[in-house]
Every structure is written in structure tokens, then in C-alpha cells.
Amino acid sequence: MIRIFIDYLLPIFYFKCMTKNREKLLMILNANKVPMNASLIYEDTKDSFDLATIYRGLNYLETNNYVSSFVFDCKESGVQRYFTIKEESHKHYMHCEKCHTFTAIPLCPLKNALSDIEEEYGFIVDEHYLTLRGICRHCAETTL
């Protein structure tokens, strides 16, 4: 299997503890570039490995900073955790409730806002979660 990864996003000891399964998970997330949940990944890798292994693998990858995740309540498939490869900058997403896909918002619209809030409320912000829900351009055009 060919290992294609962008250096800067990988911890130094990449090959340490990187099993075939974990690597496959990374490949899938890297190939799709959109947030995927466990069952979506399971589809992608059918009969290749177990769902529990996928969950365990994703958790491992997250605690070791290869991927990050968020929970989202899709009107079609309910509340699930979605995973993405960690990139240079963190990302937020818009979710279309017609085609149920995620689209990345290239730059975080909260840059200044967060430091303002920290200053004003003395709250130390470790993480922030932002998701938009609506109708994507494509679905808006093809008026179903």
C-alpha cells in the first residue's frame, strides 16, 4: 500500500503504532476530504474490518492528533460523530439538509470574535464548534 501523506499534518512518529487498519482509516478520510462517520467509513471498507475496530481506530487517531471530530445532528441520519483529517488550519462545515453532505468553509469566521470573548468574559477558549445547516448551492439550483 502506498503511503501518501502531507508531512506537516503528521506527528513525528507516524509509523509507530500505525497499523494497517488505522492507516486505511486515514487513507479513506484523506481521500474523501469530508467529515465521515463510522458507518460511512464502514460502507467504504465493507468486509474489510469490523465496526468496533473502526471506532477504536478513529478514537486512537483522534487522541493522537491525526484526525478531529464533532457531533452533528443530521435530519436524515440523526446524531452521529463525524471525523476529518487534521489539516493546517481547523475547519468548519456547512451541512445541506437536502443532499446531506458537508462542505468546508475554507476560513474560520471567528478569528477575532474569540479573543474578544476571552477578553470580555475571562473565559479561556480551548475549542470552538461551528456548523451551518441549510441548502447547498447545487440543491438550491436543481429545485427538487
Add this chain to the structure above:
Amino acid sequence: MIRIFIDYLLPIFYFKCMTKNREKLLMILNANKVPMNASLIYEDTKDSFDLATIYRGLNYLETNNYVSSFVFDCKESGVQRYFTIKEESHKHYMHCEKCHTFTAIPLCPLKNALSDIEEEYGFIVDEHYLTLRGICRHCAETTL
């Protein structure tokens, strides 16, 4: 039971279909002013009514626009849905991972950003979810 509600936040036919239980849910949410999940409310109303009724009541109140909700993954209590009374303007919250409470962010820091995104990506934004996770002022001061 005394009915204290702020007019503007209540649909016109407030008393229609407003059962004792649903009213109690509103009272609790209105009294606490912070996002509460079903079990939290259940504590508050112990032996008064059933957990399933709480869920059903909250769902009713949400579809009828009395309350709104979001899912949040608290490091202590996991992924749960939190409900708040609907106020004039929608609200976002900071969650402290030391005392596990929510604090409202009085004004939404996404005002302009959203219309920019709609314009740039042709995505129609129906809802947006923003939550901050960190350490609140109080917990930061009392260095545990």
C-alpha cells in the same frame, strides 16, 4: 400555578395545548436560563413526571417554537441534547469543562460572516450552531 411569561417569546395560542407538564418544563427552563438536558430537568422535577414525558414535552415545545435545542458533547456527561427557552435573539454558549456549566454569549459573533458565506458559496443558511469549550472565569480564578 402562576403563569409568568414574557409575551414576545410566546406564540399566540400559548394556552392552547399547554398542559401542566409542558408548562412546568417551560417554567424550569425559564427559571434556570441555561441549557438543560432531559435528565437535568428530571432531577429538577423528581417524582413529578416521567422521563419519557419530559422528552415528549421538550420535543413538542421545540416543534412549536417555545424552546430550541442543540447537541453537545460534554467531557463529563457525554453527548446529550440541551434545551433553552427561546429568547428575542438566538444565543450561543460557552461550556466550561471544569464545572460543566454553560454561559451565554450575549451577542452572536457571526452576524456578517453568515451573509458573506451565503453570498460567496450560494449556500442558504437556515441555522447555525456555535459552542465554545474551555474554562470559565470562575474556575480559572479558583485554580484547582
Add this chain to the structure above:
DNA sequence: TATTTTTTGCAAATGATTCGCATTTTTATT
């Protein structure tokens, strides 16, 4: 008051995620 509709309590079902444990694979040590 009688009839219809809605809500409730309780128990059982659901669905995403986790966990226990025996087995297999990987890593470290002779």
C-alpha cells in the same frame, strides 16, 4: 354527560458507541 382526541406512565425497543474477552498480529527480547 357521552364521545373523541391528546397526553401520560411504564416497559420495551432503538441506534450509535463502547467494552469484555479470546484470538491474532505486532513489537520487543533473547
Add this chain to the structure above:
DNA sequence: AATAAAAATGCGAATCATTTGCAAAAAATA
């Protein structure tokens, strides 16, 4: 390479928030 120790996997069972079926209770309507 062979052996011993450690970590990962598959499978099934457990967990936990939330939902649902159903019969009884309450509320709305006639």
C-alpha cells in the same frame, strides 16, 4: 529466527440517551 510480552482485532454483549407501543388517564369537543 524463536520466544515472550504488548497491542490490536473480531465478535457479541453491554451501555446510554432517546424513542415508541400500548393501555390508562386527562383534556377537549359535541
